[in-house]
Amino acid sequence: MKLRFLAKLEPAEERFTSLALNNSLKYFMKKQFAAASAIGMALAGSLCAQSLFDLAPDDDQKESLPLKWSVGANLGHDNNPTPLLGNDDESAYGQAYVGATFLTNTPQTTLSFGTQLGVIHYFDNLDVLGTDVDDTSFTASLYLNWTHRLSERLRIVSRNTFSYELEPDYSTGFQSQRQIGNYLRWSTDNALGYRWSERLATYTGIRLNGLSYDETDLADRDTILAYNDFRYQLSDRTVTTLTYRHAQTTGGGAVTDSTNQYVLAGLEHRFSPQTTGVIRAGVQIRDVDKGQSGTSPYAEASLKTQINEQLSLKAYGRYGIEDYARALRDLNTRVFSVYSDTDSLRLGLTANYQISQDLALNAGVNYAGMEYNNLLSGQSPRAAASVGENLLNTYVGFDLKVSDNVYLNGRYNVEDLESDAGRDYDRNRFSVGVSTTF
Numbered sequence: 450m451k452l453r454f455l456a457k458l459e460p461a462e463e464r465f466t467s468l469a470l471n472n473s474l475k476y477f478m479k480k481q482f483a484a485a486s487a488i489g490m491a492l493a494g495s496l497c498a499q500s501l502f503d504l505a506p507d508d509d510q511k512e513s514l515p516l517k518w519s520v521g522a523n524l525g526h527d528n529n530p531t532p533l534l535g536n537d538d539e540s541a542y543g544q545a546y547v548g549a550t551f552l553t554n555t556p557q558t559t560l561s562f563g564t565q566l567g568v569i570h571y572f573d574n575l576d577v578l579g580t581d582v583d584d585t586s587f588t589a590s591l592y593l594n595w596t597h598r599l600s601e602r603l604r605i606v607s608r609n610t611f612s613y614e615l616e617p618d619y620s621t622g623f624q625s626q627r628q629i630g631n632y633l634r635w636s637t638d639n640a641l642g643y644r645w646s647e648r649l650a651t652y653t654g655i656r657l658n659g660l661s662y663d664e665t666d667l668a669d670r671d672t673i674l675a676y677n678d679f680r681y682q683l684s685d686r687t688v689t690t691l692t693y694r695h696a697q698t699t700g701g702g703a704v705t706d707s708t709n710q711y712v713l714a715g716l717e718h719r720f721s722p723q724t725t726g727v728i729r730a731g732v733q734i735r736d737v738d739k740g741q742s743g744t745s746p747y748a749e750a751s752l753k754t755q756i757n758e759q760l761s762l763k764a765y766g767r768y769g770i771e772d773y774a775r776a777l778r779d780l781n782t783r784v785f786s787v788y789s790d791t792d793s794l795r796l797g798l799t800a801n802y803q804i805s806q807d808l809a810l811n812a813g814v815n816y817a818g819m820e821y822n823n824l825l826s827g828q829s830p831r832a833a834a835s836v837g838e839n840l841l842n843t844y845v846g847f848d849l850k851v852s853d854n855v856y857l858n859g860r861y862n863v864e865d866l867e868s869d870a871g872r873d874y875d876r877n878r879f880s881v882g883v884s885t886t887f
Contacts, residue, residue, distance in 0.1 A: 500618070500620040500621050500622075500765075501620050501621070501622050501749070501751060501765035501766075501767055501795065501797065502620055502751055502753070502763045502764075502765050502797070502799075503751065504727045504729070504749060504750075504751045504765075505717050505727050512554065513552055513553045513554045514550070514551070514552040515551070516549060516550075516551045517549065517550050517551070517886055517887070518547070518548070518549050518886065518887050519546075519547070519548045519549070519550075519884060519885070519886045520546070520547050520548075520884065520885055521545070521546055521858075521882055521883060521884030521885070522543065522544065522545040522546075522882055522883060522884075523543065523544045523545075523858075523880040523881065523882030524541070524542075524543050524880060524881060524882065525541070525542055525543075525544075525860075525878060525879055525880025525881070526539070526540070526541050526542070526878065526879055526880075527539060527540055527541075527542055527571070527876070527877075527878045528876065528877045528878070529874055529875065529876040529877070530542070530571055530575060531575055531582055532626075532627055532866070532874035532876055533626060533627065533872055533874065538573065538575055539573070540571040540572055540573035540575065541571070541572045541573070542569060542570060542571045542572065542880075543569075543570050543572070544567060544568065544569040544570070544880075544882075545567060545568055546565055546566065546567035546568075546588075547565070547566055547567075548563070548564060548565035548566070549562075549563065549564055549565075550562065550563040551563070556598070557597060557598050558595070558596065558597045558598070559594075559595070559596045560593075560594070560595050560596075561592070561593075561594045561595075562592070562593050562594075563590075563591070563592050564589075564590065564591045564592075565588075565589070565590045565591075566587075566588070566589050567587070567588040567589070568585065568586070568587050568588070569585070569586045569587075569588065569615055570584060570585045570586075571584045571585075572584075582630070583630070586615045586630075586631050587613070587631075588613055588614050588615060588631070589611070589612070589613045590610075590611065590612045590613070590614070591610070591611045591612075592608075592609065592610045592611075593607075593609045594607065594608045594609070595607045601644070602643055602644045602645075603641070603642070603643050603644075604641075604642045604643075605639075605640075605641055605642075606638075606639070606640045606641075606642060606652070606654070607637070607638070607639045607640075608636075608637075608638045608639075609636070609637045609638070610634075610635065610636045610637075611633075611634075611635045612633070612634050612635070613631060613632075613633050614631065614632065614634070615630075615631050619795070619797065619815035619817065619842055620765065620797055620815065621634070622767060622771075622773075622795055623660060623773050624773070625773070625774050625793075625817045625819050625838065625840060626838075626840055626866055626872070627864065627876065630662065630663040630664040631662075631663045632660065632661060632662040632663065633659070633660070633661045633662075634658070634659065634660050634661075635658060635659050636656065636657070636658035636659075637656070637657050637658075638654060638655075638656040638657075639654055639655060639656075640652045640653060640654025640655075640676075641653050641654065647682075648681055648682045649679070649680070649681050649682075650679075650680045650681075651677060651678060651679055651680065652676075652677070652678040652680070653676070653677045653678075654675075654676055655673070655674070655675050655676075656672075656673075656674040656675075656676070657671075657672070657673055657674075658671075658672050658674075659671045659672070660773060661701075665702070666701040666702050668701060668702075668704075668773070668774065668776060669700075669701030669702070670698055670699070670700060670701065670772055670773060671698070671699045672696055672697065672698045672699075672772070673696070673697050674694055674695065674696040674697075675694070675695050675696075676692065676693065676694040676695070677692070677693050678690055678691075678692045679691040679692070686718060686719045686720075687716060687717070687718045687719075688716070688717040688718075689714070689715070689716055689717075690713075690714070690715040690716070690717065690729065691713070691714055691715075692711065692712075692713040692714075692715065692729060692731075693710075693711065693712055693713075694709075694710065694711040694713075695708075695709075695710050696708070696709045696710075696711075698772045700772070700775070702776065703776065703785075703787050704775050704776050704787055705737060705738035705739045705740060705787075705825065706737075706738045707735065707736065707737045707738065707740075707772055708735070708736045709733060709734070709735050709736075709770075709772075710733070710734040710735075711731060711732070711733050711734075711747055712731045712732050712734075713729040713730060713731035713747065714729065714730065714731055715727065715728055715729030715730065716728055720754075723754055723755035723756070724752070724753070724754040724755070725752070725753050725754075726750070726751070726752045726753075727750060727751045727752075728748070728749070728750040729748065729749050729750070730746070730747065730748040730749075731746075731747055731748075732744050732745070732746065732747060733745050733746070733747040733769050733770055735770055735790070737789045737790070737823075739825055739826065739827075740788075740789030740790075740823060740825050740826075741789045741790070741823040745769070745770055745790075745792070746768065746769075747768065747769040747770075748766070748767070748768050748769070749765075749766065749767040749768075749769075750765065750766045750767075751763070751764065751765045751766075752764045752765075758803070759802055759803045759804070760800065760801070760802050760803075761800070761801050762798065762799070762800050762801075763797075763798070763799045764796075764797065764798045764799075765795070765796070765797045766794075766795065766796050766797075767793070767794070767795045768792075768793070768794045768795075769792075769793060770790045770791060770792055770793070771791045771793045772791070773791070774791050774819065774821075775787055775788050775789070775790075775791055775821070776788075777821055777836060777870055778870070779832070779833060779836065779870040779871060780870060780871035780872055781870065781871035782829075782831045782832075782833075784828075784829045784831050784832050785829075786821075786824060786825075786828050786829065786832040786833070786836075787824075787825045787828065788821040788822060788823055788824055788825065788835075788836075789822065789823035789824075789825060790821075790822045790823050791819055791820065791821055791822075792819070792820040792822060793817065793818065793819050793820075794816075794817070794818040795815070795816070795817050795818075796815070796816040797813065797814065797815045797816070798813060798814050799811065799812070799813035800812050800813065806850070807849060807850040808847065808848070808849050808850070809847065809848045810845070810846070810847050811845070811846045811847070811848075812843075812844065812845045812846070813843065813844055814841070814842070814843045814844075815840075815841075815842040815843075816839075816840070816841055816842075817839070817840045818837075818838075818839050818840075819837070819838045819839075819840075820835060820836075820837050821835060821836040821837075821838075822835045823835075833869065833870070836868070836869045836870045837868075837869050838866065838867065838868040838869065838870070838872070839866070839867045839868075840864070840865070840866045840867075841864070841865045842862070842863070842864045842865075843862070843863050843864075844860060844861065844862040844863070845860070845861050846858065846859055846860035846861070847859050854885050854886055854887060855883065855884075855885050856883065856884050856885070856886075857881070857882070857883055858881070858882050858883075858884060859879070859880065859881045859882070860878075860879065860880050861877075861878070861879045862876075862877070862878045862879070863875075863876070863877055864876040864877075864878075
């Protein structure tokens with residue numbers, strides 16, 4: 450097998466929607482409907498594959514794809530659009546979007562781009578504890594990925610995302626529950642890859658990311674992370690990795706800053722031409738301003754498989770201490786508390802099944818288990834020493850081709866949060882829509 454910079458064992462296509470393009474290029478050309486309907490579902494998912502489903506660098510050759518536009522609209526019903534403060538209003542809603550994607554590839558450079566603008570409007574007035582909440586929210590997403598091969602040994606890789614969204618994308622590992630109001634998340638990851646020999650390569654880079662909420666600054670985060678990834682090819686199917694990361698996170702409001710170091714060993718293995726798995730595990734060394742410091746285990750894994758021409762699966766898992774949600778308001782005591790650590794377990798699985806040329810089904814489940822531990826000093830005496838929360842999010846959907854470039858899609862989503870802090874909620878949403886691509 451010819452080495453592709455030890456970057457990935459098998460080609461991994463860029464994904465930008467909840468109906469992922471999981472087929473290989475051969476299947477993609479054969480199943481053009483699947484690609485077009487995926488564009489039609491872009492409003493429901495992330496525009497870029499930078500998620501827990503895609504842990505390894507993706508620098509394989511890809512065939513250029515022309516500029517493609519998508520336009521769509523949905524009508525739906527949400528039985529709990531503002532859930533975290535105990536509100537149980539329900540409302541019908543409508544959403545509309547326009548998006549575009551583009552990929553160009555030369556022997557030296559690969560450039561992929563995608564963007565989407567959307568709007569979501571709830572037809573009934575929404576309020577939380579007597580305060581009106583905006584009935585209309587605008588959304589925007591963009592990704593820009595660039596790989597330039599300076600030589601057979603040296604390359605530059607840049608991955609950039611921007612998303613202003615209302616509904617969380619759980620596969621990115623940022624959110625744990627549906628929030629009140631929109632939030633902005635962004636990331637830029639730039640690395641230099643060098644192949645030292647036929648078996649050894651390194652990726653050295655820096656990643657900047659941020660999270661900012663419209664309604665509060667208490668959960669805002671900015672992180673700068675430097676990393677080095679050693680990659681050694683054990684066989685034509687297996688790459689072993691040794692990774693070091695150093696991250697500095699700045700908290701918003703009463704949340705203090707923190708420093709995290711990760712030392713991880715891993716494997717990337719191609720079980721078959723259609724199945725690839727990635728796993729990394731090691732130690733997380735954590736230092737929290739005005740809080741407790743220490744070490745804890747850290748692990749992340751992903752699996753992608755094309756079971757047959759119709760069915761594909763993706764799965765991810767991650768365990769570690771996160772900085773994204775360290776501040777918590779307990780609705781039982783009305784006390785706002787800040788914790789040093791949030792021990793987090795995230796699991797996810799998606800499935801896509803192409804029943805026919807005209808009909809595709811998709812389904813998925815995401816689980817997030819959060820334990821808020823090590824209460825910062827100076828907190829209220831009524832604050833709980835630790836709080837646990839568990840969120841389960843599931844969905845099923847379909848895409849149906851009704852004419853040459855027109856697609857009918859539908860989706861049903863169930864979300865359930867169990868919380869020691871009195872923030873429990875159930876939420877059900879369904880929507881039907883139409884989209885077109887050109």
